[in-house]
Amino acid sequence: MNAISPLESGSDAARHGRPSIEARLLRRLLAAIGNPAIEFVLWNGERIAASGVTPVSRVRITDRATLLGIVGDPQIRFGDAYSAGRIEIEGDLIEFLCMMYRAAQRADAAGSVARKAAGWLHRPRRNSLEGSRDNIHHHYDIGNDFYALWLGETMAYTCAYYPTADATLDQAQIAKMDHVCRKMRLRPGDSVVEAGCGWGSLALHMASRFGARVRAFNISKEQLAFARERARQLGLQGQVEFVEDDYRNISGHYDAFVSVGMLEHVGRDHYVELGRVVRRSLGANGRGLIHSIGRNRPALLHPWIERRIFPGAYAPSLGEMMEIFEPSRLSVLDVENIRLHYALTLRHWLQRFEERLAEVRGRFDETFARMWRLYLAGSIAGFETGTLQLFQVSFAAAENNDIPLTRAHLYRH
C-alpha cells in the first residue's frame, strides 16, 4: 500500500494554526480507533489526519451532520453513512477496511476504553424462539433470487473449502461439503440431523453423494421452499426431509449431527441447550460437526453488522464454543480453523455481487447495494486480518471409540 496522491486543492485550517472544531473531533475519533493511516476530506476541502501519520486511504465526508454522526457513534453511523452515500472511500475498500481492523486491534491490545465502552453499548438481540424467527427472517427471507445472483450454483451461504487457492467458488463449496461429510465419516444408510440447513445444499449432498438419510431443520420459510423444490427436482424427497422448525425442537435419534453456519445465530446464552439437543439426538456411537464463524477471544460482532445485517448474531471464541460440548458428554476430536478460506469465499461472492450490481440496484436500491458491499468487504477484511475465525469442530459421543486413528483419510483423494 502506498501513500495516496496529494489532493489538488483544499483549505486546511489546521495548517494555519487554527484547528477547526471538525478537525479536533475527528482527531479524537482517530485516536480512539487506533490512529489508522487515513485522511478525512470534508465538504469544504479541509483535510484531517492523525498527526505524524502518512495517510494511505482517504475518506470523503459530504456534510457536517454525517461527521457529527460518526463522531458520536462511529460503530453504527460509519456504515450507515457509507450506505447512504454520505461517505466515500478513495481507493480499495477492502484495503481500507483491513487497515481499520488492524488499527482497532492495536487499540484493543492497548486496552482502549473507547472500544470497550462501544462494545457494551451494542448488545446483540435476543434469540428466544420468537426472536430467532424475526432475526432469521430479517436476513434470509429477502429473496432467494437476490442470493442466487452471487452465491453460485450450490447456493451455499457459508465458508467454502479451497483444496487449492485457485479452485472456483462452486468447486470449493462442493469440496467443503465433502470435507464435512468425510470428517463425520458418513456412510450409506447413516441418519443425519442438520440444524440450520440454508437452501439445502449440504443436506442434498449428504444424501446424493454419501447415501445418508437426512432431516434438515430451518426456520427460514423462503430457504425451505427453495430446498424442497431442489429435493423434488433431484428426486431426493424420500431421502431428505426439510423441517420448518427451530433446532431446539429437534427430536429423534441419529448417527450424526451437523450444523454449518447456524451457530452464529444461536446466541451464547443457548450453547448449553444446543449441546443437550446434540447429545439427546446421538447414541453412544454418535458423531458430528459444528462449523461457525468464531473469534480468537470473546468479543461482540461489529455492532453495525449485528444491527443492520445479522440481528442477534454472535461469533464465539473456541473457549465459548466448548460450552456446547463440555457439559453434555461430548468429546471434541478435531478443530480446524479455516479463516483464510472465508476470505477467499467472500472475495468470490463480492466479485459476483459487483458483476450483478445493476440487478441488485434494480431489485432494491443504491443504499441496499452499498450496505451489502460494505458487509461483504468488511467480512473479507475481518477474516484477512484475523479479526474473525472459522472453526470446524468435529466431535463424538464421549464413549464412542469408533474414531479414526489419524486424519489421513481426509486427504486421500
Place this chain on the structure above:
Amino acid sequence: MNAISPLESGSDAARHGRPSIEARLLRRLLAAIGNPAIEFVLWNGERIAASGVTPVSRVRITDRATLLGIVGDPQIRFGDAYSAGRIEIEGDLIEFLCMMYRAAQRADAAGSVARKAAGWLHRPRRNSLEGSRDNIHHHYDIGNDFYALWLGETMAYTCAYYPTADATLDQAQIAKMDHVCRKMRLRPGDSVVEAGCGWGSLALHMASRFGARVRAFNISKEQLAFARERARQLGLQGQVEFVEDDYRNISGHYDAFVSVGMLEHVGRDHYVELGRVVRRSLGANGRGLIHSIGRNRPALLHPWIERRIFPGAYAPSLGEMMEIFEPSRLSVLDVENIRLHYALTLRHWLQRFEERLAEVRGRFDETFARMWRLYLAGSIAGFETGTLQLFQVSFAAAENNDIPLTRAHLYRH
C-alpha cells in the same frame, strides 16, 4: 467380558439373611461408585456384590483395616492398598479399571454427590516456582535408568503417534515428533523454544531432522543431565541448548514455541501466565504447538494419581486450555485429539515394564512396582474409556497470515 467363574468355597453371611457390617459398607461404596460389575471377596471368604449385578471382576481384600480404609477414602486408599498387596484383582487389570471408569462416568452423569465431594477433598498441590520444582522432582528424578527400562529408544515420555496401529513404540515416538514438527512447519534455521523438554528427544529431533536451533527448558536435573549427554554424543551441542529453568523464565524471541507434555504440570492457575510467555516469545509470524493430556470437561485428576504419581498435576478441558491462548493474541489453528494413541503408547510401556519387572523390583521394591503398574494400567483405562483425552493444539500469532490453506501437508509422506 464373561462373568467370572464361581468361587470354590466361602461363607456368605448375606445369603443367610444376616448382612455383615462389611457387606453393608461395601454395598454403600459400590452404589457411590456407580455399581460396577465387581465382587469383593473378604479375608474370611465372604463375597459381596451390588444386588442384581453379575460380577465380571473379583477384588480380594486381605484384612479388615484395608476394607475400612477403602470405604473411608476409596479414591486414595484403593490404590495404596493395591500397591501394598492388600488388594488383588482377579483377571485382567486393565479391563477391571475400564469397568470402574465406566461405572464412575455413569455415576458422574447421574450427578453423584459422593464423587463431587471426593473431588473437592483432593485439591492438587500448588505450582509456584518452588512448588513446581518439588513436584517435578518427585516424578522425574527417580532415576533415568528406571525410565530407560521401558520408555524405548527415544526416551520420550509422552503420547506417541501411530500412523498405523501396528507401528512399534519407537516408530510411533519418532512419528509423533515428525507430526509435531510438521504441524509447526519447522524449516531449517528456525529458532524454537521448548518448554518442558523431558530427556531431550524432541529438541534433538527438531535440530537433527528439521535443522532448527533449539533452546529447551526443564527443571528436572536428572533429565537435563541425560539430555545434555545425548546432545554431546550426537554433536548437536551447538544447535541445542538445554536450560535448567522454569518456563516462566523463558526469555528471547523465537520462530516457534513448543511444549509436549508439560502443561499437565503447569496448573490451571498459571495458564494466562503461560500464554503471556508464549506470546512474548513469538513475533508476528510466530507459531507453536502445545500437547497435553486433557478432559472432555473440567475435572481434577484421579486423586490417587495426583497424590502418589504426579503431585500438582491437572489435565485441562479444551475450554480451560483456551485460557492460554484467548487473552494473549494467539489464534488456535488446529486441535487434534489423539487419546487412543495414548492408550496404545501406554500398552507398549506397560508391556515393557512387565518384561523388566524383576529389575524394577530390584531397584525399588514390590510396592513401587505394583504402584507403577496400577498407574500405567489405570492410564490405559482412562484413555480407552474416554475419561482422559490427548489434545495437540496448534496456534499462531493472531496477525500471522503465513498459515497453510489445508492440513494436507501433514499427510503427504
